[in-house]
Amino acid sequence: MTVEIHPTAIVSPGAELADSVKIGPYSIIGEHVKIGPRTELLSHVVVEGHTTIGADCSVRNFANLGGPPHHTGYKGEPTELIIGDRNRLWEHVTMHIGTPEGGGVTRVGDDGMYMATSHVGHDCVVGDNVVLAHSATLGGHVDVGDFVMVSGLAAVHQHCRVGRYSFIGGLAAVTKDVIPYGLVWGNHAHLEGLNLVGLKRRNFSREMIAELRSAYRLLFAEEGTFQERIDDAMATFGHSAPVMEIIDFIRAEANRPLCLPEREV
Known part of the structure; x- marks a missing residue:
């Protein structure tokens, strides 16, 4: 299968485009970009820096991927952005490359949905099946587990750190770590309980959810x-x-502040 490049697109000679890649009108692809098979960029997409995009991704209009980090210490080093497979990136999404201080790589997993104007900052590590809704923002160095909804x-x-299967409510300002399976809300965000809707959607058993609820009550009594x-x-558990x-998450970074409930659980 051949690569399809619209006549108005600008693709640098050094870019590596796999089979069946589609580059839409007025898009710009930089010298150090790698794009996996069957990935489609619609119109006015800019991919720059040392950026790798996996297979079967869809990137919509005016997204900017691989731009320099918003970090005063960045001096143009060849850091990276690596995006996995089967991700859907909507209009005006931005994802930045990493910084040398942060390990040099911003990494996004597979099967995610990044809605319009959402942002992944430098040196973030984002898991699989993550959803960032409209205008959701991850600052630099944020660690997001699998199946998180922002x-x-x-x-x-x-x-x-945002643990697996957790849910961050609309307009929340998260300044502390979120436990796996937790639900946080507010400005600043506080722990509102467990992400029960998400756990049911992911087919967690009734027994497992009951154990999580009992453990939650014990932990935050x-x-x-x-x-x-x-x-x-x-x-007990x-x-x-x-x-x-949850317990390993809490103990792994014991000096990090943790989102806690505002009222008795």
Whole structure:
């Protein structure tokens, strides 16, 4: 299969385009860009820097991928943006390359949906099956797990971690880490409970959801210290992989602030 390039598009000679790639009108593809098979760029898409886009992706009008990071220390180093397979990027999406200080790579997984004007900042690591709704924003160095939903106009502060299967409500300002399976809301965001709708949609069993709810109540109760509650949850639910994922998430970065409930759970 041949590559289709619209006559008005500008594609640098060094760009690597796989079979069946389609480059639409007025798009600009830079010298160090690699695009996987069957990926389609509609009109006015700019892909620059050392950017790799996987197979079967769709990138809509006026997206800009691989631009320089919004970081005062960046001096033009050849850092990267790597985007996985089967992603859908809508109008005006922006994703930046990394910085040397942050490891040099911004990495986006597979099967994601990035709605209009959403943004992935430098040095982010974004998992698979992630949804960023309209104007959702990830600051630099954000780590987002698989199956996360970030609602419209929400923003995640730099260096925050967002655990797998969690849900960030619309307009939320997330300045602290979000536990796996959690649901956060507000400005600044606080823990509102578990992402029960998302867990049901992902076919988590009733028994597993019940265990998560019981562990959540134990972890975020008012009695005892947080460490005591973690120890109690480990003793009670050590057999449960999802519960242990939450506990391991909390313990992995013990010095990081954590989104907590505003009221008694």
